Amino acid sequence: MKGTAAGRPRRGKNLPLLLMLLPIYLTTLLLVAGPLVYMLLLSFLTRAEGWGVHYVFTLDNYLKILQPVYLNTFVQSLKLALLCTTLIALIGYPFGYFMAKLPPKWRGLFSFLLILPFWTSSLMRLYGWMIIFRANGILDKLLMAASLTAEPLRLLYTYPAVAVGMVYVLTPFMIYSVYSSAEKLDWGLVEAARDLGATPLQAFFTISFKLTLPGLLSGVVLTFIPSMGLFFIADILGGNKVVLVGSVIQEQLLKTRNWPFAAALSVVLMLLTTLLIYLYRRITKVRDLEGLI
Amino acid sequence: MKNRTPLPNLYLALITLITYLPIFLVIVYSFNAGRLSSVWEGFSLHWYRDLLRDRSMLEALRNSVILATASSLCAGAVGTLGAVAMTRLHLRANGLVEYLSTLPIMIPEIVLGMVFLSFFSLIGLPFGMTALIAAHTSFCIPYVFMMVKARLAGMDKSYVEAARDLGAGELRAFYDITLPLMRPAILSGMLLSFAMSLDDVVISMFLSNVNTNTLPLKIYTQLRTGVTPKTNALCALMFGVTLLFGLFSFLIGRSKKYDL
Secondary structure, rough: OOOOOOEEEEEEEEEEHHHHHHHHHHHHHHHHHHHHHHHHHOOOOHHHOOOOOEEOOOHHHHHHHHOOHHHHHHHHHHHHHHHHHHHHHHHHHHHHHHHEEEEHHHHHHHHHHHHHHHHHHHHHHHHHHHHHHOOOOOHHHHHOOOOOOOOOOOOOOOOHHHHHHHHHHHHHHHHHHHHHHOOOOOOOHHHHHHHHHOOOOHHHHHHHHHHHHHHHHHHHHHHHHHHOOHHHHHHHHHHOOOHHOOOOHHHHOOOOOHHHHHHHHHHHHHHHHHHHHHHHHHHOOOOOOOOOO | OOOOHHHHHHHHHHHHHHHHHHHHHHHHHEOOOOOOOOOOEEEEEHHHHHHHHHHHHHHHHHHHHHHHHHHHHHHHHHHHHHHHHHHOOOOOOHHHHHHHHHHHHHHHHHHHHHHHHHHHHHHHOOOOHHHHHHHHHHHHHHHHHHHHHHHHHOOHHHHHHHHHHHHHHHHHHHHHHHHHHHHHHHHHHHHHHHHHHHOOOOHHHOOOOOOOHHHHHHHHHHHHHHOOHHHHHHHHHHHHHHHHHHHHHHHHHHHHHOOO
């Protein structure tokens, strides 16, 4: 059936389709590719006094990242990202997995309950944690009432508060990734393994875990790098005590106005993201990230 | 296969409760008569009254709504056209464009903010509403594009073929068959775009000027400099709107089962 809508259109009919493609080609060029290429270029340029750049090639911006103060930020940021991603995986994986095992009606309810906060302003949710963590706030009062602590913990503006905020904001990404993997899982395979004498744990690790690995890894990609960039969480829940790579980029952009250095930092973050996506594809042989939408 | 012990269900319930706890607290304290969100001093609506009288707040609301509407409409148009055309016309560059156009939801927001800030200054696009709409459209396109594309990929081709066999022209078949089948995907993609744009603080922070303060930017400033229950009231109202949007999108999503 040549010439059907789904088949190969004839030559003259390509024009409308080309016109339909034009907007996405243009926006991709102007709003994604162009800006990213410029960022790469900018990271090799020299900073001008005060404002703007000189078109003089330099590697200084990358060398600057190796200075102890910035390198330390990178390492601290990576450590926090690692801690948060681990916690997110530990909390989110079972959630996504159990959710996929629910009867369809309940599955729908939980995915609705999960997506709702995800759509709400993340600032509002962080504000909720401010209320909880505040000195003499709800958490302190509860803990003291249960005589678990003698005096207020004053958790707001500390490292643990930032970690909790990150885990809280990013866990839904993990849940969705794992869930969309687990939802496709053929439970018959697990039952077959059980019938053949595998213990529940054996069946889980030989079948379920392997088949939901793409979801877990996709969740890692979606949470690890973002947690290095979410400067506003560090800002709101950590005061100025926790500095992330994202915080440095923001400061360089808006305060110090050293754009080439901010570009170099962004390039490194982008490279890390790309590396993770590449590894994800190599390991799972899946092209698209699981549960991205 | 059913969960055999109640433990998994308890776990699901517990995590869901923790997820809602902060939101619940913010809403509860928006009705607090006192100024502090650690002491309950009785029920009052006066923070809502204050909020609705605050001119700068209403201005921010207006900006946010304009921004979210414009970017979700632009993303809806560009994303849908692109997804439809790409499944029918296979150009060599399609794969690359598809990869690049979905990048904005994968790369960290701060990088996106940096990239737009520097690029827009390079091409001389002044900060403000136009720059904001351009940037938000860019990160909204993937939502529409990916949803519509997935929908098209899962669509039964025989409907279109049947229509064509019965004598419908290509355009007619598109309007009568393909478009109605795509509609839920387009709508939920655009709703998601709207929500994402309405929530964005990082990218807006870099691209707005004094006249284009948005609601998230206002909340952010207040969280850093000092909150009053007025902030709670604002958050509570925004949550209400989200709830409506969420329900709406949920119902649209359900209509997926309705496949001709």
